[in-house]
Amino acid sequence: MRVLIVIPARYASTRYPGKPLVQLRGATGTSQSLIERSWRAAMSVSGVARVVVATDDTRIQKAAEDFGADVVMTSTACKNGTERCADALGRIDDTFDMVVNLQGDAPLTPAWFVEDLIADLRQNPQAAAATPVLRTDGRALNGFLQDRRAGRVGGTTAVFGVDRQALYFSKEVIPFTGQTYADDAQTPVFHHVGVYAYRPDALAAYQEWAVGPLEDLEGLEQLRFLENGASVRCVEVDARGRQFWELNNPEDVPRIEAMLLDMNLA
Known part of the structure:
Protein backbone atom coordinates (compact mmCIF):
# COMPACT_ATOMS: atom_id res chain seq x y z
CA MET A 1 0.00 0.00 0.00
CA ARG A 2 1.24 3.48 -0.86
CA VAL A 3 1.01 5.79 2.16
CA LEU A 4 1.02 9.59 2.13
CA ILE A 5 1.71 11.55 5.33
CA VAL A 6 0.20 15.03 5.39
CA ILE A 7 1.17 17.55 8.09
CA PRO A 8 -1.60 20.17 8.16
CA ALA A 9 -0.47 23.52 9.55
CA ARG A 10 -2.25 26.84 9.85
CA TYR A 11 -0.97 30.13 11.17
CA ALA A 12 -4.23 31.61 12.45
CA SER A 13 -4.83 29.31 15.41
CA THR A 14 -7.49 30.69 17.75
CA ARG A 15 -5.72 29.54 20.91
CA TYR A 16 -2.16 30.11 19.75
CA PRO A 17 -1.63 32.24 16.62
CA GLY A 18 1.61 31.46 14.77
CA LYS A 19 1.97 28.15 16.63
CA PRO A 20 3.68 26.18 13.79
CA LEU A 21 6.62 28.62 13.82
CA VAL A 22 7.15 28.58 17.61
CA GLN A 23 10.71 27.55 18.46
CA LEU A 24 11.32 24.56 20.72
CA ARG A 25 14.73 24.02 22.31
CA GLY A 26 16.01 20.45 22.42
CA ALA A 27 18.42 18.68 24.74
CA THR A 28 21.49 20.03 22.91
CA GLY A 29 20.24 23.62 23.18
CA THR A 30 19.37 23.74 19.47
CA SER A 31 16.01 25.31 18.61
CA GLN A 32 13.74 24.11 15.82
CA SER A 33 10.25 25.27 14.92
CA LEU A 34 7.24 23.19 15.86
CA ILE A 35 6.51 22.46 12.20
CA GLU A 36 10.10 21.32 11.56
CA ARG A 37 10.06 18.99 14.56
CA SER A 38 6.72 17.55 13.39
CA TRP A 39 8.11 17.10 9.86
CA ARG A 40 11.20 15.33 11.20
CA ALA A 41 8.93 13.02 13.20
CA ALA A 42 6.99 12.20 10.01
CA MET A 43 10.17 11.61 8.02
CA SER A 44 11.29 8.97 10.52
CA VAL A 45 8.25 6.74 9.79
CA SER A 46 9.15 3.69 7.70
CA GLY A 47 7.24 2.45 4.65
CA VAL A 48 5.89 5.86 3.59
CA ALA A 49 5.83 6.97 -0.06
CA ARG A 50 5.70 10.73 0.53
CA VAL A 51 5.52 13.37 3.29
CA VAL A 52 4.05 16.84 2.66
CA VAL A 53 3.30 19.93 4.73
CA ALA A 54 -0.16 21.28 3.87
CA THR A 55 -0.79 24.95 4.63
CA ASP A 56 -2.55 28.06 3.35
CA ASP A 57 0.01 30.47 4.80
CA THR A 58 3.09 31.69 2.91
CA ARG A 59 5.05 32.19 6.15
CA ILE A 60 4.70 28.50 6.98
CA GLN A 61 5.37 27.60 3.34
CA LYS A 62 8.68 29.49 3.34
CA ALA A 63 9.80 28.12 6.71
CA ALA A 64 8.98 24.55 5.64
CA GLU A 65 10.69 24.84 2.27
CA ASP A 66 13.75 26.33 3.97
CA PHE A 67 14.28 23.16 6.02
CA GLY A 68 13.61 20.93 3.00
CA ALA A 69 9.94 19.98 3.27
CA ASP A 70 7.64 19.26 0.33
CA VAL A 71 4.79 21.81 0.65
CA VAL A 72 1.26 21.71 -0.78
CA MET A 73 -0.67 24.99 -0.64
CA THR A 74 -4.30 24.40 0.31
CA SER A 75 -7.53 26.39 0.46
CA THR A 76 -8.10 28.97 3.18
CA ALA A 77 -11.61 27.50 3.54
CA CYS A 78 -10.36 24.29 5.24
CA LYS A 79 -11.93 24.17 8.70
CA ASN A 80 -9.62 21.57 10.24
CA GLY A 81 -6.71 19.25 9.57
CA THR A 82 -8.83 16.48 8.07
CA GLU A 83 -10.33 18.86 5.53
CA ASP A 97 -3.98 3.78 -0.67
CA MET A 98 -3.86 5.51 2.72
CA VAL A 99 -3.44 9.06 3.98
CA VAL A 100 -1.95 9.76 7.40
CA ASN A 101 -2.65 13.07 9.12
CA LEU A 102 0.22 13.82 11.49
CA GLN A 103 -0.91 17.07 13.01
CA GLY A 104 1.63 19.84 13.14
CA ASP A 105 1.37 20.25 16.92
CA ALA A 106 2.63 16.77 17.84
CA PRO A 107 6.42 16.88 17.52
CA LEU A 108 6.96 14.13 20.12
CA THR A 109 5.09 11.51 18.07
CA PRO A 110 7.32 8.40 17.87
CA ALA A 111 7.59 6.68 14.48
CA TRP A 112 6.13 3.45 15.85
CA PHE A 113 2.86 5.20 16.78
CA VAL A 114 2.29 5.91 13.08
CA GLU A 115 3.62 2.53 11.93
CA ASP A 116 1.25 0.70 14.31
CA LEU A 117 -1.63 2.85 13.07
CA ILE A 118 -0.90 2.08 9.41
CA ALA A 119 -0.64 -1.65 10.15
CA ASP A 120 -3.96 -1.69 12.02
CA LEU A 121 -5.92 0.09 9.28
CA ARG A 122 -4.42 -2.32 6.71
CA GLN A 123 -5.73 -5.25 8.75
CA ASN A 124 -9.23 -3.78 9.24
CA PRO A 125 -10.66 -2.95 5.81
CA GLN A 126 -14.10 -2.15 7.24
CA ALA A 127 -12.76 0.89 9.11
CA ALA A 128 -12.92 4.36 7.56
CA ALA A 129 -10.15 5.71 9.75
CA ALA A 130 -7.92 4.84 12.68
CA THR A 131 -6.24 6.89 15.38
CA PRO A 132 -3.79 6.06 18.18
CA VAL A 133 -4.60 6.17 21.88
CA LEU A 134 -2.12 6.06 24.72
CA ARG A 135 -3.01 4.87 28.21
CA THR A 136 -2.11 7.66 30.61
CA ASP A 137 0.00 7.26 33.70
CA GLY A 138 -0.71 9.30 36.80
CA ARG A 139 1.64 12.10 35.73
CA ALA A 140 -0.08 12.56 32.36
CA LEU A 141 -3.57 12.35 33.87
CA ASN A 142 -2.68 14.91 36.53
CA GLY A 143 -1.45 17.20 33.73
CA PHE A 144 -4.84 16.88 32.03
CA LEU A 145 -6.69 17.63 35.24
CA GLN A 146 -4.43 20.57 36.07
CA ASP A 147 -5.14 22.11 32.67
CA ARG A 148 -8.89 21.76 33.14
CA ARG A 149 -8.78 23.28 36.64
CA ALA A 150 -6.86 26.24 35.19
CA GLY A 151 -9.48 26.67 32.46
CA ARG A 152 -7.12 25.50 29.72
CA VAL A 153 -8.03 23.03 27.00
CA GLY A 154 -5.20 20.53 26.99
CA GLY A 155 -5.10 17.11 25.37
CA THR A 156 -8.04 15.04 24.15
CA THR A 157 -9.25 11.80 25.71
CA ALA A 158 -10.92 8.84 24.00
CA VAL A 159 -13.30 6.06 25.02
CA PHE A 160 -13.88 2.94 22.92
CA GLY A 161 -15.60 -0.43 23.01
CA VAL A 162 -14.21 -3.94 23.37
CA ASP A 163 -13.92 -4.06 19.56
CA ARG A 164 -11.70 -0.96 19.67
CA GLN A 165 -14.29 1.08 17.80
CA ALA A 166 -14.35 4.68 19.04
CA LEU A 167 -17.35 5.64 21.15
CA TYR A 168 -16.42 9.25 21.84
CA PHE A 169 -13.60 11.78 22.00
CA SER A 170 -13.60 14.79 24.32
CA LYS A 171 -11.53 17.70 25.53
CA GLU A 172 -12.88 16.88 28.96
CA VAL A 173 -11.17 14.12 30.92
CA ILE A 174 -13.23 10.98 30.29
CA PRO A 175 -14.08 8.52 31.68
CA PHE A 176 -14.46 10.11 35.09
CA THR A 177 -12.36 8.58 37.83
CA GLY A 178 -12.34 9.83 41.38
CA GLN A 179 -9.16 8.00 42.26
CA THR A 180 -5.73 9.49 42.82
CA TYR A 181 -2.87 7.87 40.90
CA ALA A 182 0.87 7.87 41.51
CA ASP A 183 2.95 9.39 38.71
CA ASP A 184 4.03 5.99 37.40
CA ALA A 185 0.70 4.20 37.90
CA GLN A 186 -1.49 3.22 34.95
CA THR A 187 -4.92 4.84 34.77
CA PRO A 188 -8.15 4.00 32.88
CA VAL A 189 -7.95 7.26 30.88
CA PHE A 190 -6.64 7.18 27.30
CA HIS A 191 -4.93 10.16 25.71
CA HIS A 192 -5.92 10.57 22.08
CA VAL A 193 -2.77 11.07 20.01
CA GLY A 194 -3.15 13.67 17.25
CA VAL A 195 -2.61 11.33 14.31
CA TYR A 196 -5.14 9.79 11.92
CA ALA A 197 -4.98 7.29 9.09
CA TYR A 198 -7.77 7.48 6.52
CA ARG A 199 -8.84 5.64 3.45
CA PRO A 200 -9.08 8.07 0.51
CA ASP A 201 -12.80 7.38 0.03
CA ALA A 202 -13.41 8.18 3.71
CA LEU A 203 -11.66 11.53 3.24
CA ALA A 204 -13.84 12.25 0.21
CA ALA A 205 -17.00 11.45 2.20
CA LEU A 214 -20.78 17.38 18.66
CA GLU A 215 -17.89 18.43 16.43
CA ASP A 216 -19.03 22.02 16.81
CA LEU A 217 -19.26 21.84 20.60
CA GLU A 218 -16.01 19.97 21.23
CA GLY A 219 -14.02 21.41 18.34
CA LEU A 220 -12.83 17.89 17.49
CA GLU A 221 -12.75 17.03 13.79
CA GLN A 222 -12.85 13.25 14.27
CA LEU A 223 -16.34 13.46 15.76
CA ARG A 224 -17.69 14.13 12.24
CA PHE A 225 -16.92 10.49 11.39
CA LEU A 226 -18.76 9.22 14.48
CA GLU A 227 -21.73 11.52 13.94
CA ASN A 228 -22.13 10.07 10.45
CA GLY A 229 -21.82 6.43 11.51
CA ALA A 230 -18.33 5.84 10.13
CA SER A 231 -16.07 3.39 11.92
CA VAL A 232 -12.99 4.86 13.62
CA ARG A 233 -10.60 2.42 15.23
CA CYS A 234 -8.69 3.32 18.37
CA VAL A 235 -5.25 1.72 18.20
CA GLU A 236 -3.54 1.45 21.57
CA VAL A 237 0.13 2.27 21.24
CA ASP A 238 3.02 1.67 23.59
CA ALA A 239 5.03 4.70 24.65
CA ARG A 240 8.09 2.49 25.34
CA GLY A 241 9.16 4.94 28.03
CA ARG A 242 8.75 8.00 25.81
CA GLN A 243 6.80 10.99 27.07
CA PHE A 244 4.15 12.44 24.78
CA TRP A 245 2.41 15.82 24.72
CA GLU A 246 0.91 18.12 22.10
CA LEU A 247 1.48 21.85 21.86
CA ASN A 248 -1.95 23.38 22.38
CA ASN A 249 -1.21 26.47 24.48
CA PRO A 250 1.80 28.74 25.16
CA GLU A 251 2.12 27.01 28.54
CA ASP A 252 2.96 23.76 26.71
CA VAL A 253 6.26 25.13 25.33
CA PRO A 254 8.28 24.73 28.55
CA ARG A 255 6.55 21.40 29.20
CA ILE A 256 7.63 20.00 25.82
CA GLU A 257 11.13 21.47 26.12
CA ALA A 258 11.46 19.75 29.50
CA MET A 259 10.40 16.47 27.89
CA LEU A 260 12.95 16.90 25.08
CA LEU A 261 15.65 17.48 27.69
CA ASP A 262 14.53 14.57 29.86
CA MET A 263 14.48 12.18 26.87
CA ASN A 264 17.76 13.59 25.52
CA LEU A 265 16.16 14.48 22.17
CA ALA A 266 17.96 17.13 20.14
Whole structure:
Protein backbone atom coordinates (compact mmCIF):
# COMPACT_ATOMS: atom_id res chain seq x y z
CA MET A 1 0.00 0.00 0.00
CA ARG A 2 1.24 3.48 -0.86
CA VAL A 3 1.01 5.79 2.16
CA LEU A 4 1.02 9.59 2.13
CA ILE A 5 1.71 11.55 5.33
CA VAL A 6 0.20 15.03 5.39
CA ILE A 7 1.17 17.55 8.09
CA PRO A 8 -1.60 20.17 8.16
CA ALA A 9 -0.47 23.52 9.55
CA ARG A 10 -2.25 26.84 9.85
CA TYR A 11 -0.97 30.13 11.17
CA ALA A 12 -4.23 31.61 12.45
CA SER A 13 -4.83 29.31 15.41
CA THR A 14 -7.49 30.69 17.75
CA ARG A 15 -5.72 29.54 20.91
CA TYR A 16 -2.16 30.11 19.75
CA PRO A 17 -1.63 32.24 16.62
CA GLY A 18 1.61 31.46 14.77
CA LYS A 19 1.97 28.15 16.63
CA PRO A 20 3.68 26.18 13.79
CA LEU A 21 6.62 28.62 13.82
CA VAL A 22 7.15 28.58 17.61
CA GLN A 23 10.71 27.55 18.46
CA LEU A 24 11.32 24.56 20.72
CA ARG A 25 14.73 24.02 22.31
CA GLY A 26 16.01 20.45 22.42
CA ALA A 27 18.42 18.68 24.74
CA THR A 28 21.49 20.03 22.91
CA GLY A 29 20.24 23.62 23.18
CA THR A 30 19.37 23.74 19.47
CA SER A 31 16.01 25.31 18.61
CA GLN A 32 13.74 24.11 15.82
CA SER A 33 10.25 25.27 14.92
CA LEU A 34 7.24 23.19 15.86
CA ILE A 35 6.51 22.46 12.20
CA GLU A 36 10.10 21.32 11.56
CA ARG A 37 10.06 18.99 14.56
CA SER A 38 6.72 17.55 13.39
CA TRP A 39 8.11 17.10 9.86
CA ARG A 40 11.20 15.33 11.20
CA ALA A 41 8.93 13.02 13.20
CA ALA A 42 6.99 12.20 10.01
CA MET A 43 10.17 11.61 8.02
CA SER A 44 11.29 8.97 10.52
CA VAL A 45 8.25 6.74 9.79
CA SER A 46 9.15 3.69 7.70
CA GLY A 47 7.24 2.45 4.65
CA VAL A 48 5.89 5.86 3.59
CA ALA A 49 5.83 6.97 -0.06
CA ARG A 50 5.70 10.73 0.53
CA VAL A 51 5.52 13.37 3.29
CA VAL A 52 4.05 16.84 2.66
CA VAL A 53 3.30 19.93 4.73
CA ALA A 54 -0.16 21.28 3.87
CA THR A 55 -0.79 24.95 4.63
CA ASP A 56 -2.55 28.06 3.35
CA ASP A 57 0.01 30.47 4.80
CA THR A 58 3.09 31.69 2.91
CA ARG A 59 5.05 32.19 6.15
CA ILE A 60 4.70 28.50 6.98
CA GLN A 61 5.37 27.60 3.34
CA LYS A 62 8.68 29.49 3.34
CA ALA A 63 9.80 28.12 6.71
CA ALA A 64 8.98 24.55 5.64
CA GLU A 65 10.69 24.84 2.27
CA ASP A 66 13.75 26.33 3.97
CA PHE A 67 14.28 23.16 6.02
CA GLY A 68 13.61 20.93 3.00
CA ALA A 69 9.94 19.98 3.27
CA ASP A 70 7.64 19.26 0.33
CA VAL A 71 4.79 21.81 0.65
CA VAL A 72 1.26 21.71 -0.78
CA MET A 73 -0.67 24.99 -0.64
CA THR A 74 -4.30 24.40 0.31
CA SER A 75 -7.53 26.39 0.46
CA THR A 76 -8.10 28.97 3.18
CA ALA A 77 -11.61 27.50 3.54
CA CYS A 78 -10.36 24.29 5.24
CA LYS A 79 -11.93 24.17 8.70
CA ASN A 80 -9.62 21.57 10.24
CA GLY A 81 -6.71 19.25 9.57
CA THR A 82 -8.83 16.48 8.07
CA GLU A 83 -10.33 18.86 5.53
CA ARG A 84 -6.83 20.15 4.78
CA CYS A 85 -5.58 16.59 4.21
CA ALA A 86 -8.45 15.95 1.80
CA ASP A 87 -7.74 19.22 0.01
CA ALA A 88 -4.02 18.42 -0.25
CA LEU A 89 -4.70 14.93 -1.58
CA GLY A 90 -6.84 16.43 -4.34
CA ARG A 91 -3.98 18.71 -5.39
CA ILE A 92 -1.35 15.99 -5.63
CA ASP A 93 -0.97 14.31 -9.01
CA ASP A 94 -0.48 10.85 -7.56
CA THR A 95 -2.52 8.07 -6.00
CA PHE A 96 -2.26 6.63 -2.51
CA ASP A 97 -3.98 3.78 -0.67
CA MET A 98 -3.86 5.51 2.72
CA VAL A 99 -3.44 9.06 3.98
CA VAL A 100 -1.95 9.76 7.40
CA ASN A 101 -2.65 13.07 9.12
CA LEU A 102 0.22 13.82 11.49
CA GLN A 103 -0.91 17.07 13.01
CA GLY A 104 1.63 19.84 13.14
CA ASP A 105 1.37 20.25 16.92
CA ALA A 106 2.63 16.77 17.84
CA PRO A 107 6.42 16.88 17.52
CA LEU A 108 6.96 14.13 20.12
CA THR A 109 5.09 11.51 18.07
CA PRO A 110 7.32 8.40 17.87
CA ALA A 111 7.59 6.68 14.48
CA TRP A 112 6.13 3.45 15.85
CA PHE A 113 2.86 5.20 16.78
CA VAL A 114 2.29 5.91 13.08
CA GLU A 115 3.62 2.53 11.93
CA ASP A 116 1.25 0.70 14.31
CA LEU A 117 -1.63 2.85 13.07
CA ILE A 118 -0.90 2.08 9.41
CA ALA A 119 -0.64 -1.65 10.15
CA ASP A 120 -3.96 -1.69 12.02
CA LEU A 121 -5.92 0.09 9.28
CA ARG A 122 -4.42 -2.32 6.71
CA GLN A 123 -5.73 -5.25 8.75
CA ASN A 124 -9.23 -3.78 9.24
CA PRO A 125 -10.66 -2.95 5.81
CA GLN A 126 -14.10 -2.15 7.24
CA ALA A 127 -12.76 0.89 9.11
CA ALA A 128 -12.92 4.36 7.56
CA ALA A 129 -10.15 5.71 9.75
CA ALA A 130 -7.92 4.84 12.68
CA THR A 131 -6.24 6.89 15.38
CA PRO A 132 -3.79 6.06 18.18
CA VAL A 133 -4.60 6.17 21.88
CA LEU A 134 -2.12 6.06 24.72
CA ARG A 135 -3.01 4.87 28.21
CA THR A 136 -2.11 7.66 30.61
CA ASP A 137 0.00 7.26 33.70
CA GLY A 138 -0.71 9.30 36.80
CA ARG A 139 1.64 12.10 35.73
CA ALA A 140 -0.08 12.56 32.36
CA LEU A 141 -3.57 12.35 33.87
CA ASN A 142 -2.68 14.91 36.53
CA GLY A 143 -1.45 17.20 33.73
CA PHE A 144 -4.84 16.88 32.03
CA LEU A 145 -6.69 17.63 35.24
CA GLN A 146 -4.43 20.57 36.07
CA ASP A 147 -5.14 22.11 32.67
CA ARG A 148 -8.89 21.76 33.14
CA ARG A 149 -8.78 23.28 36.64
CA ALA A 150 -6.86 26.24 35.19
CA GLY A 151 -9.48 26.67 32.46
CA ARG A 152 -7.12 25.50 29.72
CA VAL A 153 -8.03 23.03 27.00
CA GLY A 154 -5.20 20.53 26.99
CA GLY A 155 -5.10 17.11 25.37
CA THR A 156 -8.04 15.04 24.15
CA THR A 157 -9.25 11.80 25.71
CA ALA A 158 -10.92 8.84 24.00
CA VAL A 159 -13.30 6.06 25.02
CA PHE A 160 -13.88 2.94 22.92
CA GLY A 161 -15.60 -0.43 23.01
CA VAL A 162 -14.21 -3.94 23.37
CA ASP A 163 -13.92 -4.06 19.56
CA ARG A 164 -11.70 -0.96 19.67
CA GLN A 165 -14.29 1.08 17.80
CA ALA A 166 -14.35 4.68 19.04
CA LEU A 167 -17.35 5.64 21.15
CA TYR A 168 -16.42 9.25 21.84
CA PHE A 169 -13.60 11.78 22.00
CA SER A 170 -13.60 14.79 24.32
CA LYS A 171 -11.53 17.70 25.53
CA GLU A 172 -12.88 16.88 28.96
CA VAL A 173 -11.17 14.12 30.92
CA ILE A 174 -13.23 10.98 30.29
CA PRO A 175 -14.08 8.52 31.68
CA PHE A 176 -14.46 10.11 35.09
CA THR A 177 -12.36 8.58 37.83
CA GLY A 178 -12.34 9.83 41.38
CA GLN A 179 -9.16 8.00 42.26
CA THR A 180 -5.73 9.49 42.82
CA TYR A 181 -2.87 7.87 40.90
CA ALA A 182 0.87 7.87 41.51
CA ASP A 183 2.95 9.39 38.71
CA ASP A 184 4.03 5.99 37.40
CA ALA A 185 0.70 4.20 37.90
CA GLN A 186 -1.49 3.22 34.95
CA THR A 187 -4.92 4.84 34.77
CA PRO A 188 -8.15 4.00 32.88
CA VAL A 189 -7.95 7.26 30.88
CA PHE A 190 -6.64 7.18 27.30
CA HIS A 191 -4.93 10.16 25.71
CA HIS A 192 -5.92 10.57 22.08
CA VAL A 193 -2.77 11.07 20.01
CA GLY A 194 -3.15 13.67 17.25
CA VAL A 195 -2.61 11.33 14.31
CA TYR A 196 -5.14 9.79 11.92
CA ALA A 197 -4.98 7.29 9.09
CA TYR A 198 -7.77 7.48 6.52
CA ARG A 199 -8.84 5.64 3.45
CA PRO A 200 -9.08 8.07 0.51
CA ASP A 201 -12.80 7.38 0.03
CA ALA A 202 -13.41 8.18 3.71
CA LEU A 203 -11.66 11.53 3.24
CA ALA A 204 -13.84 12.25 0.21
CA ALA A 205 -17.00 11.45 2.20
CA TYR A 206 -15.82 13.62 5.11
CA GLN A 207 -15.69 16.67 2.86
CA GLU A 208 -19.33 16.15 1.91
CA TRP A 209 -20.65 15.90 5.48
CA ALA A 210 -21.77 19.00 7.33
CA VAL A 211 -20.27 19.93 10.68
CA GLY A 212 -22.39 18.22 13.33
CA PRO A 213 -23.34 19.51 16.80
CA LEU A 214 -20.78 17.38 18.66
CA GLU A 215 -17.89 18.43 16.43
CA ASP A 216 -19.03 22.02 16.81
CA LEU A 217 -19.26 21.84 20.60
CA GLU A 218 -16.01 19.97 21.23
CA GLY A 219 -14.02 21.41 18.34
CA LEU A 220 -12.83 17.89 17.49
CA GLU A 221 -12.75 17.03 13.79
CA GLN A 222 -12.85 13.25 14.27
CA LEU A 223 -16.34 13.46 15.76
CA ARG A 224 -17.69 14.13 12.24
CA PHE A 225 -16.92 10.49 11.39
CA LEU A 226 -18.76 9.22 14.48
CA GLU A 227 -21.73 11.52 13.94
CA ASN A 228 -22.13 10.07 10.45
CA GLY A 229 -21.82 6.43 11.51
CA ALA A 230 -18.33 5.84 10.13
CA SER A 231 -16.07 3.39 11.92
CA VAL A 232 -12.99 4.86 13.62
CA ARG A 233 -10.60 2.42 15.23
CA CYS A 234 -8.69 3.32 18.37
CA VAL A 235 -5.25 1.72 18.20
CA GLU A 236 -3.54 1.45 21.57
CA VAL A 237 0.13 2.27 21.24
CA ASP A 238 3.02 1.67 23.59
CA ALA A 239 5.03 4.70 24.65
CA ARG A 240 8.09 2.49 25.34
CA GLY A 241 9.16 4.94 28.03
CA ARG A 242 8.75 8.00 25.81
CA GLN A 243 6.80 10.99 27.07
CA PHE A 244 4.15 12.44 24.78
CA TRP A 245 2.41 15.82 24.72
CA GLU A 246 0.91 18.12 22.10
CA LEU A 247 1.48 21.85 21.86
CA ASN A 248 -1.95 23.38 22.38
CA ASN A 249 -1.21 26.47 24.48
CA PRO A 250 1.80 28.74 25.16
CA GLU A 251 2.12 27.01 28.54
CA ASP A 252 2.96 23.76 26.71
CA VAL A 253 6.26 25.13 25.33
CA PRO A 254 8.28 24.73 28.55
CA ARG A 255 6.55 21.40 29.20
CA ILE A 256 7.63 20.00 25.82
CA GLU A 257 11.13 21.47 26.12
CA ALA A 258 11.46 19.75 29.50
CA MET A 259 10.40 16.47 27.89
CA LEU A 260 12.95 16.90 25.08
CA LEU A 261 15.65 17.48 27.69
CA ASP A 262 14.53 14.57 29.86
CA MET A 263 14.48 12.18 26.87
CA ASN A 264 17.76 13.59 25.52
CA LEU A 265 16.16 14.48 22.17
CA ALA A 266 17.96 17.13 20.14
